[in-house]
Every structure is written in C-alpha cells, then in structure tokens.
Amino acid sequence: MGDFEDLIALANEYGSKPEWVRAGGGNASLKADGLLHIKPSGVPLATLAADDLVPLRLDVLLEALRNDEPVEGDPVRAAAERARVGAPARRPSVEILFHALIGDTFVLHTHPLAANALTCNERAEALAAELLGDEAVYVPYTDPGVPLARAVDERRRAFEARTGSPAPGVTLLGNHGVIVSGNTADEVRQRSRRLESAVEAALAATGSPIGAGFGASGVVSGPDEGIGSGVGGQAVGDPAVPGEVGAADGSHGLDALVGFLAPTLRGLLAVGGVLPVVASDASEFVRQATLTPGGQAVLRDGPLIPDQIVYAGSLPLVVDADAVAPALEKGAAFDAAAEKPALDAVSAALADYAAAHGHPPIVVAVPGAAVFAAGPDLKAARNALATFTDALRVANDAERLGRARVMTAGQRDFIEHWEAESYRKAVAAQERSGRLDGKVVVVTGAAQGFGLGLAAELLGDGASVVLADLNIDLARRNAEALSRQHGEGRAVAVAVDVADEGSVLDCAAEVVSLFGGLDVFVSNAGVARAGAVFSQPVADFDFVTQVNYRGYLLGVKAVAPVMARQHEASPQSWFDIVEVNSKSGLEGSKRNFAYAGSKFGGIGLTQSFALELVENGVKVNAVCPGNYLDGPLWSDPERGLFVQYLRAGKVPGARTVDDVRAYYESKVPIGRGCQPHDLALAVRYLVEQQYETGQALPVTGGQNMLN
Secondary structure, three states: OOHHHHHHHHHHHHHOOOOOOOOOOOEEEEEEOOEEEEOEOOOOHHHOOHHHOEEEEHHHHHHHHOOOOOOOOOHHHHHHHHHEOOOOOOOEOOOHHHHHHOOOOEEEEEOOHHHHHHHOEOOHHHHHHHHHHHHEEEEOOOOOOHHHHHHHHHHHHHHHHHHOOOOOOEEEEOOOEEEEEEOOHHHHHHHHHHHHHHHHHHHHOOOOOEOOEOEOOOEOOOOOOOOOOOOOOOOEOOOOOOOOOOOOOOOOOHHHHHHHHHHHHHHHOOEOOEOOEEEEEOOHHHHHHOOOHHHHHHHHOOOOOHHHHHHHOOOOEEEOHHHHHHHHOOOOOOOHHHHHHHHHHHHHHHHHHHHHHOOOOOEEEEOOOEEEEEEOOHHHHHHHHHHHHHHHHHHHHHHHHOOEOOOOHHHHHHHHOOHHHHHHHHHHOOOOOOOOOOOEEEEEOOOOHHHHHHHHHHHHOOOEEEEEEOOHHHHHHHHHHHHHHHOOOOEEEEEOOOOOHHHHHHHHHHHHHHHOOOOEEEEOOOOOOOEOOOOOOHHHHHHHHHHHHHHHHHHHHHHHHHHHHHHHHOOOOOEEEEEEOOHHHOOOOOOEHHHHHHHHHHHHHHHHHHHHHHHHOEEEEEEEEOOOOOOHHHHOOOOOHHHHHHHHOOOOOOOOHHHHHHHHHHOOOOOOOOOHHHHHHHHHHHHHOOOOOOOEEEEOOOOOOOO
16 A cells, blocks of 8 residues: 555544544644645544545745744644645644654554553653653643644654654653654554553553453542532532432432433523433443542543543533432432422532533533433534543543643633634534434334334434334344434434333433433334234234334333423423324224224324323324335235235235235325325424424325315
8 A cells, every 4th residue: 555545544543443532533644745644624533535635835834833923813724824735625633733843754643541541640751751761752731733833842852862862753742642653654553552552551550440341441449538529619419429329229220310310401401492412321430430539530620631621521510419319219200390309400500500611511420320411413422421431531540550630720721712623623513404403303113114214304304313123133224324324323223112111111211321312202113914804813903003002102101201301401392202193093994903993092192192291391293194105014025015905805806916006006196105205294394383282194195184
C-alpha cells in the first residue's frame, strides 16, 4: 500500500477502538511533498477516507507557529486558511500545528484510556519518566491551538538539547491524550503498543481492581464519605452506598430507578416539546466507580480531558438515591402521587444546576446506582454516556498510579467557549429536518411486512425506531441496514413476544434503558388464521386472539407508565399509542372470524384506553389499513393469506393465488392494495394532530367508509 492507504488503515484501525478514541475525537495526518494531509474536523477516525483529507502547506503552518504577530480571530483557523491548497469542503483538524512541527511522516493523535491514567495524574511527569524514560516527552496541560503546539515544540526541543538525540515518537499531553508518530504506519503501531503495555503493566502491578472484567482496568478504591454532596453545589440528598437502591424487599432496585428516572429526565429536559434521548448505565462498574476517590473527583471537581467537556459536559448533576426513593416503592407501577416528591426533587435540582451553569446537565449521576446521559439522538446520548464512564475508569486507574488530576476551572472554561470545539461538535451532530424529528417510536412486529415498511417510512420522517419482534435475528439485520441508511443508532432491534407479559415488560425496560422512554408505540404485530367456523381448530382461534388482542393489551400496559411519567415531568408533551388494526376490524370477514374478532376487540380496547389514558397525556388511536397484498402476510407461498384463502375456498371460483389476488384488488375502488407509505401517512397524521383520540382511521383505498 502507498502512504495514503497506510494512513487511512491506521486511522480506521485506532478509530474503531473505543479504548483509544470516542465519538469524533482524535486525528491523523500524513506529510508528503511539502504538504500536510490531515483529517477534517468532525469526521471520525473510524470512517476517515483518503478523499476526506485536507491538504495544507507545511511552510505556512510552521511560519504561523513561530510568528507572534496578532491576527484577527482564531490564529489556528487563520493559519489553516492561509495554508489551504485548493478548496476542501471541510475545515482541517483543530490541532494542525503540532502535526506540522513533528517531522515524522505519520502522526496519530488519540485519547487512550490506559495512557490517560498517566496523563490525567498529579504524578504524570514522574510516571512518564519511570515507565517510558526517553521513549516519551511529557507536556503539561496547555490550552489547545497555538499554545499547545508551542508547548509541544518547546518540550521536544528541550529533550533534544538534553539528550543530543531526536525527540521520541511518543508525546504525552497532560489531561488530554497522546501523539504517536513514525515514518511508517507500523512504527506508529509499535510505539502505541509499547505505550499501552507499559501503563497496563504498571496498573497490573497494583493488584486486581474492584469491578475487574468491566474493561481493561477498573475500580480500585472503596467508598469514601462525602460523595453526593458538593458537586458544583448541585447534589441532592445524602450519600448512597452500593445495593441500597430499593433493596428493602429485593423487588425494586436498579430497574425501578432507571424506570422512573430515565423517563422523568426525558420530560424535564424537553425543549419545545421535543424530548431528548436519555441513555443509562447501571452496570456493576458504574455502581462501584462512582463511589471511589477517583469517581468522586470526576463527579465533584470536573472533567479530565477536553473531549469529556465537548461530549459529556464539564460537571454532572449528582442526585442521591434517597431523593428518588419515594418513587421506587411501587416498582414499575405508575403512581403520580407517590412519585411526586421524587419528581419535585429532581426538577428542583435541574433548575438549580441550570441557574448555576447557564445550561442543563448532559450527565446525571446517582452514585452507587446509575449514570444517565442526554442527547438529541441515541448516538449523541451514547457518546456522552461512554465519554463519562471512560472518565470514571481513567480517574480510578489514575488513583492506582498516584492521584487523579482534573482540569482547572480556567482550563475547562476555555474549552467550553472555544469556537473550534463548538464547530467540531456541530459537524459531528447528525442533521435532520423530518416531521418526526426527536421522537422515539417502537413498532412491534417490525422484522418484516407492514411493520418493517412502516419503520422505514418513519425513519425517513426523522424518528428513531425500535424494531420489536420475536424474530430478533431478522429484526437486527434490518435494523442494521436501516441505520446504515439513516444514521448510527437510528434503528435498533429489541426482542419481544407480544403474547407473553414478561417478554413485553422486558422489551419496554430495554427501550427505557436505551432511549430513556418513547414517544409513540405502534402495536403492529399480528397474525391471521383463516378457516370456516365448522372446521377451524380452537387452537388457531386462541393463537390469533393471544397475539392480536391480548398482545395489544400487554403492550399498552407496559408502555403507558413510561409515557405517563414523561407527561408528569413535561405536562405540555403528549404521547401516542397507535394500534395497526385492519379493515376487518370495521366489518366482518367471511371464513376469517378469528382475525376479524380480534380486530373488532382491538377497536374496543382503543376506545377504552383512550378514555383512560387521556389524563396521562396519551392519545390512543387505531389505523385500519386495507390489505397489504405485497407483504408476507398475504404473499408467503406456504402460509400467506392468498394460499390460506385459496385452500379455504373463501374466493368462489378461484383456482390460483393470482385469482385470489385479482379478486381482492377488484374490491378496492383505487384498484390496489395498501402500501407501507399509505399506512405511515395515517400514523403520522394521528401523531401530529392534537384533537383526536379513540378513533379508528380507515386506510383502505375507499373499500371501507365511515358512516
């Protein structure tokens, strides 16, 4: 491979390792023919391509590094503009100057967790000398841009003056990350492995950490007094201890905490009626790591590295378990009166945080229990959560080697207001402008057929969609394909058997863990068993009833408490339950009584749910589509309705499945079967309108008309 191919392979390799790079962090460059070819801002290393690289003149960059004449605006950006070759579409990485001054061909800048246990340490310089000797240069924390580049240059020159040798290929940046360079990509790999191995060996020598198995390293210290107080003045309640959350009878605990707090945070953090995604982590690692001295430093004193500020914010809001305990007494059951004290406490804490910091928190931590992170979509929320839990790991590892060092107030203030970081964050954010932007939609029976088609249509409208299905393998494959088309995390698959109460509750809990809640529940899963009343087995009738009728009930029972909590926290926000019913729910269906009966019952449930849940801010409606003749329910060659109806003699004179199809098409005034697009328009209407509930909307091409 050529140098450019080598650089892309190197960038993609390390960009795909979360222990080296999170979100859009890190950068890479190549020098060739007097030019620096560098990653653009906002493009992840994991997906960097050769066409993305921005070419810049090295001589211009080096002249800017050593020129003290004032320039208008940000000096790095000004230097980049002067050094540009051609008209690249993206701005180059914000750290172009230290890439330029290092003479090696390849330069890779990352934020590895193992190495940052050293760089985010009060003993960083001494540790660097002990573990790496003359294999690395250490640079104390310096504001990024020109100051950092000059600090790197100064330290490298001092090394050369002291040793008489060229500066080494590893540069350690205090409270930031590492720069690894080499004249070949393999040389960069070898130096990176050496750096990681040296730090990991030092960590291993301290003994096994608490929570071993949750990453390459973990937590070493036990609880300390004072956690839960003094975190930016924003803590609520008294200290928590591991396992204390709802442990009185063993029936509540962490699931109840997440089940209450995640939807509540979604509602409280709503802006303009749009609720964020709230991801959560209640793992053993998080429960322990938030109670150690290192964890306390992250909770109380501030961030470790600039990327933590960019993606997770400088300081979390800390809420103690005692403050939310009243909401956990009934487990998953919703009780507005019982939950009100906890809701009020969290609401007040958020208001105090916003007053103190000028913005709401991105991360909310319950020490000893769980961490929550909010974002406009799942990708952003996951990045924030992972960046924060990475900080917990780094801080706890730093305590094993010395003492964790957090950034000072002045250092974090610079990053919070640095235009270059604001640009990088904005570019990394996925831009959408659909009519369902920000909404989380769960569609049951979405692995195929109408459900899959509906999911794809709603994704096109800007929603994030959960494909909930018993056929989880197919659902996952389709969710991955849809996410590749619409964006990372936009479609996810969750297993569910809609006829099994435990499975449905587990599905709802997983959705809450992933997204914090949901805005729209589409009960689409359904089955049909055609047959005459004289001959159809009762088992077929029971099967259809269990899935179509009972399954709808179980889904509503599982999601209604989540929506109710969101509405309690954000009374101006309303949520939607939509049953995908059928035209057979509007009139009887010959030799198809099991299906029609379940759908008639579904409309009865819809009207009843609508009357009950309106006080909880939930609209409940049904759509009654005509026949999706192209879907597997009809066209499956072995079990589809065309075959079933042919065998049951439902269509007089029909000899083939084509005869059956033609018969059903002839019954539709518009002359065709219903398509997912038709269904999606109806669902979107029911979600967008604000003055209908308890309705059954026909989508039948004129075959069924209301009267």
